[in-house]
Amino acid sequence: MKAIIESLLDIDFYKFTMGQLIFLRHPAVPVKFAFKNRTKSVKIAEGVDMHELREHLDYARTLRFRNSELHYLRGTNEYQERMFYEDYLESLRTLVLPEYLLEDDGNGGFRLEFEGKWSEVTYWETIALSIVNQLYFSSLLKKMSRFERDMVFANGRLRLAEKIRKLREHPEISFTDFGTRRRFSRQWQQYVVQTMAEELPKQFRGTSNTMMAMLFNLLPMGTCAHEMDQGYSGIYHNSDDEIRSSHQRLLDDWWKQYGWGLSIALTDTFGTDFFFRDFTLEQARNWKGLRQDSGDPFKFGEKAIRFYESHGVDPKSKLLIFSDGLDVDTIIRIHDSFRNRINVTFGWGTDLTNDLGFKPLSLVIKVVEANSHGAVKLSDNLAKAIGQAEDIERFKRIFGYTATTYLKCRF
Amino acid sequence: MKAIIESLLDIDFYKFTMGQLIFLRHPAVPVKFAFKNRTKSVKIAEGVDMHELREHLDYARTLRFRNSELHYLRGTNEYQERMFYEDYLESLRTLVLPEYLLEDDGNGGFRLEFEGKWSEVTYWETIALSIVNQLYFSSLLKKMSRFERDMVFANGRLRLAEKIRKLREHPEISFTDFGTRRRFSRQWQQYVVQTMAEELPKQFRGTSNTMMAMLFNLLPMGTCAHEMDQGYSGIYHNSDDEIRSSHQRLLDDWWKQYGWGLSIALTDTFGTDFFFRDFTLEQARNWKGLRQDSGDPFKFGEKAIRFYESHGVDPKSKLLIFSDGLDVDTIIRIHDSFRNRINVTFGWGTDLTNDLGFKPLSLVIKVVEANSHGAVKLSDNLAKAIGQAEDIERFKRIFGYTATTYLKCRF
Numbered sequence: 001m002k003a004i005i006e007s008l009l010d011i012d013f014y015k016f017t018m019g020q021l022i023f024l025r026h027p028a029v030p031v032k033f034a035f036k037n038r039t040k041s042v043k044i045a046e047g048v049d050m051h052e053l054r055e056h057l058d059y060a061r062t063l064r065f066r067n068s069e070l071h072y073l074r075g076t077n078e079y080q081e082r083m084f085y086e087d088y089l090e091s092l093r094t095l096v097l098p099e100y101l102l103e104d105d106g107n108g109g110f111r112l113e114f115e116g117k118w119s120e121v122t123y124w125e126t127i128a129l130s131i132v133n134q135l136y137f138s139s140l141l142k143k144m145s146r147f148e149r150d151m152v153f154a155n156g157r158l159r160l161a162e163k164i165r166k167l168r169e170h171p172e173i174s175f176t177d178f179g180t181r182r183r184f185s186r187q188w189q190q191y192v193v194q195t196m197a198e199e200l201p202k203q204f205r206g207t208s209n210t211m212m213a214m215l216f217n218l219l220p221m222g223t224c225a226h227e228m229d230q231g232y233s234g235i236y237h238n239s240d241d242e243i244r245s246s247h248q249r250l251l252d253d254w255w256k257q258y259g260w261g262l263s264i265a266l267t268d269t270f271g272t273d274f275f276f277r278d279f280t281l282e283q284a285r286n287w288k289g290l291r292q293d294s295g296d297p298f299k300f301g302e303k304a305i306r307f308y309e310s311h312g313v314d315p316k317s318k319l320l321i322f323s324d325g326l327d328v329d330t331i332i333r334i335h336d337s338f339r340n341r342i343n344v345t346f347g348w349g350t351d352l353t354n355d356l357g358f359k360p361l362s363l364v365i366k367v368v369e370a371n372s373h374g375a376v377k378l379s380d381n382l383a384k385a386i387g388q389a390e391d392i393e394r395f396k397r398i399f400g401y402t403a404t405t406y407l408k409c410r411f
Numbered sequence: 412m413k414a415i416i417e418s419l420l421d422i423d424f425y426k427f428t429m430g431q432l433i434f435l436r437h438p439a440v441p442v443k444f445a446f447k448n449r450t451k452s453v454k455i456a457e458g459v460d461m462h463e464l465r466e467h468l469d470y471a472r473t474l475r476f477r478n479s480e481l482h483y484l485r486g487t488n489e490y491q492e493r494m495f496y497e498d499y500l501e502s503l504r505t506l507v508l509p510e511y512l513l514e515d516d517g518n519g520g521f522r523l524e525f526e527g528k529w530s531e532v533t534y535w536e537t538i539a540l541s542i543v544n545q546l547y548f549s550s551l552l553k554k555m556s557r558f559e560r561d562m563v564f565a566n567g568r569l570r571l572a573e574k575i576r577k578l579r580e581h582p583e584i585s586f587t588d589f590g591t592r593r594r595f596s597r598q599w600q601q602y603v604v605q606t607m608a609e610e611l612p613k614q615f616r617g618t619s620n621t622m623m624a625m626l627f628n629l630l631p632m633g634t635c636a637h638e639m640d641q642g643y644s645g646i647y648h649n650s651d652d653e654i655r656s657s658h659q660r661l662l663d664d665w666w667k668q669y670g671w672g673l674s675i676a677l678t679d680t681f682g683t684d685f686f687f688r689d690f691t692l693e694q695a696r697n698w699k700g701l702r703q704d705s706g707d708p709f710k711f712g713e714k715a716i717r718f719y720e721s722h723g724v725d726p727k728s729k730l731l732i733f734s735d736g737l738d739v740d741t742i743i744r745i746h747d748s749f750r751n752r753i754n755v756t757f758g759w760g761t762d763l764t765n766d767l768g769f770k771p772l773s774l775v776i777k778v779v780e781a782n783s784h785g786a787v788k789l790s791d792n793l794a795k796a797i798g799q800a801e802d803i804e805r806f807k808r809i810f811g812y813t814a815t816t817y818l819k820c821r822f
Contacts, residue, residue, distance in 0.1 A: 147572075147606045154568035161562050195558045 001052075004134045004186060005060045005127050008095070009069045009211035012126045012180050014222030016073060016210065019122055020088045021257050022231070027119035029235055032369035035112035035128065038362035038383075043108030047136040050110055054102055056131045061097045072214045079261030097124055114365070118231060125227075125365045129181040132363055133354070137184050140358055156184075156356035160192060163328045163352075164199050173335050175346040176221045177207035178323055179353025182360060189353045193218070205345065221347070223262045223291070224254060226377045227367050229269035230386075233395075234370025240398045247278055255286070263287040264321055268294045268379045270399040276307050277400070284311045289319030289343070295380025297322050297330070301338050308342070315342035323347035412463075415545045415597060416471045416538050419506070420480045420622035423537045423591050425633030427484060427621065430533055431499045432668050433642070438530035440646055443780035446523035446539065449773035449794075454519030458547040461521055465513055467542045472508045483625045490672030508535055525776070529642060536638075536776045540592040543774055544765070548595050551769055567595075567767035571603060574739045574763075575610050584746050586757040587632045588618040589734055590764025593771060600764045604629070616756065632758070634673045634702070635665060637788045638778050640680035641797075644806075645781025651809045658689055666697070674698040675732055679705045679790045681810040687718050688811070695722045700730030700754070706791025708733050708741070712749050719753070726753035734758035 022029075037044045070093060073084050098116040105111050112132075114124040141149050167173055177196065183189040193212045196204040206219030213220035228250050236246035247270060255263060265283070267275040267290050279287075284307070292300045301320060308315040319342075322334055326348050338344050354360045366386045367375045376387035376395040385392055396402070433440075448455045481504060484495050509527040516522050523543075525535040552560050578584055588607065594600040604623045607615040617630030624631035639661050647657035658681060666674060676694070678686040678701050690698075695718070703711045712731060719726040730753075733745055737759050749755050765771045777797045778786045787798035787806040796803055806812070 145609060147568075147575075147610050150568055150606075151572050154565040154572075157558075157561050157565035158569065161558075161565075164558075195561075198556060199558050 001055050001059070003059055004056050004131050005063065006186075007069065007211050008063050008065050008092075008123070008127075009072065009214060010127070010130070010180075010186065011123065011210055012178075012208045012222050013210045013213065013220040014208065014225055015123055015126065016084065017223055017258065017262055018225060018228055019092075019119065020084055021228070021253060022122060023088050023091055023119045024085070024257070025253060026231065026235060027117060029118045029231065029371050030116070030369075031118040031121055031231060031234075031367055031371075031375075032113060032115040033121055033125060033365050034114075034368045035110075035132070035363070035365050036386075037109055038364065039359075042359075042361060044132070044136065044361070044363075045104070045108050045110055047139040048110075048132055049135070049139075050102060050104065053110075053112075053132065053135055056135065057100055057102070057128065060127050060131070061099075063097070065092045065095060069211075069214075072210075076220065078219055080258060083258070083261070091119070095120065095123065097127070100124065100128075112365075113368075115369075118370075122227065126181045129363055129365055130183060130186065133182055133361065134185045136361060137354075137358060152356050152358075153188075156188065159355045159357075160195060163355075164196075166328050166332065167200055167203055170332055170335060171203065172339075173331060173346070174203050174205050175331065175348050176205045176219075177209065177212075177352055178221075178347035178349040180207075180209045182350040182363070183353040184356055184358075188356070190215070192353055208347070223258075223264045224266050226266065226269045226293075226379075226386075228254075229266070230367040230375040230377055231370045234367075234373045234375055237371060237373050240394075243395070244398050247274070248280075251279070251283060255283075260286065260288060264289050264291050264319070266291045266293060267300070268292065269377050270395065271378050271401040272300060272303065272380050274399040274401060276303065279307075281311050284308060284313050289321065291321040291323055291347070293324045293379070294384050295324075297324065297334050298337055300380075301334065301342065301344070305338075305342050316340075319343040319345060321345055321347055323349065325350070327351040412466050412470070414470055415467050415542050416474065417597075418480065418622050419474050419476050419503075419534070419538075420483065420625060421538070421541070421591075421597065422534060422621055423589075423619045423633050424621045424624065424631040425619065425636055426534055426537065427495065428634055428669065428673055429636060429639055430503075430530065431495055432639070432664060433533060434499050434502055434530045435496070435668070436664060437642065437646060438528060440529045440642065440782050441527070441780075442529040442532055442642060442645075442778055442782070442786075443524060443526040444532055444536060444776050445525075445779045446521075446543070446774065446776050447797075448520055449775065450770075453770075453772060455543070455547065455772070455774075456515070456519050456521055458550040459521075459543055460546070460550075461513060461515065464521075464523075464543065464546055467546065468511055468513070468539065471538050471542070472510075474508070476503045476506060480622075480625075483621075487631065489630055491669060494669070494672070502530070506531065506534065508538070511535065511539075523776075524779075526780075529781075533638065537592045540774055540776055541594060541597065544593055544772065545596045547772060548765070548769060563767050563769075564599075567599065570766045570768075571606060575607075577739050577743065578611055578614055581743055581746060582614065583750075584742060584757070585614050585616050586742065586759050587616045587630075588620065588623075588763055589632075589758035589760040591618075591620045593761040593774070594764040595767055595769075599767070601626070603764050619758070634669075634675045635661075635677050637677065637680045637704075637790075637797075639665075640677070641778040641786040641788055642781045645778075645784040645786055648782065648784050651805075654806070655809050658685070659691075662690070662694060666694075671697065671699060675700050675702050675730070677702045677704060678711075679703065680788050681806065682789050682812040683711060683714065683791050685810040685812060687714065690718075692722050695719060695724050700732065702732040702734055702758070704735045704790070705795050706735075708735065708745050709748055711791075712745065712753065712755070716749075716753050727751075730754040730756060732756055732758055734760065736761070738762040 098120045101113040103111050114121045206221040208222045210220050232246040232250040236242045305315045350360045374388045374391040376391045509531045512524040514522050525532045617632040619633045621631050643657040643661045647653045716726045761771045785799045785802040787802045
């Protein structure tokens, strides 16, 4: 077996920014993450052998943070001086990825779940996704001749070159690699990241992959994910009001912990309309910006500009990060659309690290239970919603989410 | 310095088939080979550093045939049992590539000449060409970024894939790698040869590169080059008649040495019209076939068919090998044109092993003096002619070569 994950730093940086907040405030909250294949047309178990998957997951459980890796995290000063506390780093030193559940789902797929203390299970997400993706795409390569495999990478390079060519024509566009979870393979992501760093040094801002940021002297990027909103809504769950206010609690805790440095708010966990109703004038003024992860990016951008303007805040002082299903043409169109109106940047995932001619998979590992409650993510695209039907309905009511709200935005 | 030539088997197989005949019959004849860059638009010395070139040529002079390499040659039985005699193999065991002359030509190029006993200098040809080519193309790569270099190879793979795709549509086409002398690099030729062997195992007949034939269990291919006709015309040079008859002497010696196995006659050294006048009825019957290396391949094929038919020989029992500036489309057109009329196959050079997006160079190392006489090659394309102007004029007269002869072929 050639290991897919060889380092616990081979993980998205936001796992550490979230991980520290979880460790400091809610370490023992029970949480369950579950794997989901959103690409219905693919029977994932046909490509991924469960025995092999188990081997790789088990191997990841043997990994420990190495001294130099903890040194790297300790040395992180790009967002805040001594951003990671010693207590937290000490907890990482002894971290062992918790046990997992893996079984055939009897329908061409498998159940893969991670249940345990939030402060431990959280680290599985991108690790398990990277493993499943790489096993799946390796299985496609294995069916090919040596030369056909070479052609896959030749095509991948051409596609990468085309991206670079187009981005060079727009030197004011900046972007970040967000592709760890969906990568074709570790090696390919590494190749892409290194290439972008060399070819577009002024436009490529960094990578979400902590190990690659370390290897290639890049900025490790990432702030906060749906997981935090979902976790908080399970912790503060005694009434509809408490659930609703859990969103504001998280924003508050996050700001207290990280201040301006990591103040990018994720907007779509309970629908963007709710977000803009809940995000306060003070937050609008203080926070660096917003991240868009579902729905129509153009409409979102317009809405954000109107939001800031209606609060008397100059949009040109704010930053929007787009991270939903981007490709280079969409990046350019979004950029053109908001040029000189609001700052934009891009967290580029699947299409950056898995564009070699195969249809990529939309795999996710999401919180499905938090503090023994069914967890919900609504997002601006109900196809991306997570949760039991009844919980989703309840959350839609609590957060004033309607299918049409999005279009009837008040800003 | 990373060696370009690491083995004396990294040489075209015909150097051994010719080399043995030279060794057995004319070992001490003084011969001079000279390098020529036919690509006028390129100042070769701008890409090839003379100091570096000298290092590589000197390194090649330190090489000796290894035991297992001589075993390989001794074991060659594809054309004839024990085709290489022990005396010849013994001479190879002690072979040292002779000294060379290298100097600036004051005009953006350099003089590179190999003068000495024919049985020794003959081995320089493809070795020196491979070195000059690789140094030149490496110099282009060195100006690129790492990713631009990757793109060169990605493009090369795509071009190779396109060749394979087209050839798969014509499964009756067979071909051989003749690209050692013009290769982009040893590594790339090796990649191409291995790929063709794996992807088109029924169509790819072998390679002219002896080392690669050994490495990849392929048929080593090659028979006879212009060098032999040129050498013989210098040895038998006492009168116009003797010069003219030297052509027939070589055919005779070759047949006595190798018989049917290697009986492919090269047709253009003194012009194809002369060849067809000189090639006898007996030879037409006995010899396996002909190789075309200049002029119009379609006209040549028609001429060959008419030649055989006029001698009462069934063209379908004969083989034409085309080896002049082929690309895949030309290969297909030639093949289509002669399908079911005469057997054809292809010796594919530059376009096979040096198709990565750079303009290839037309570099040659040709005999310019044989037995102290100016040597001449006319060919069917006077742009490819070799020799002093007065010698060329004399040979044109001797061999009845006129600019229009080619078109007024009597068959």
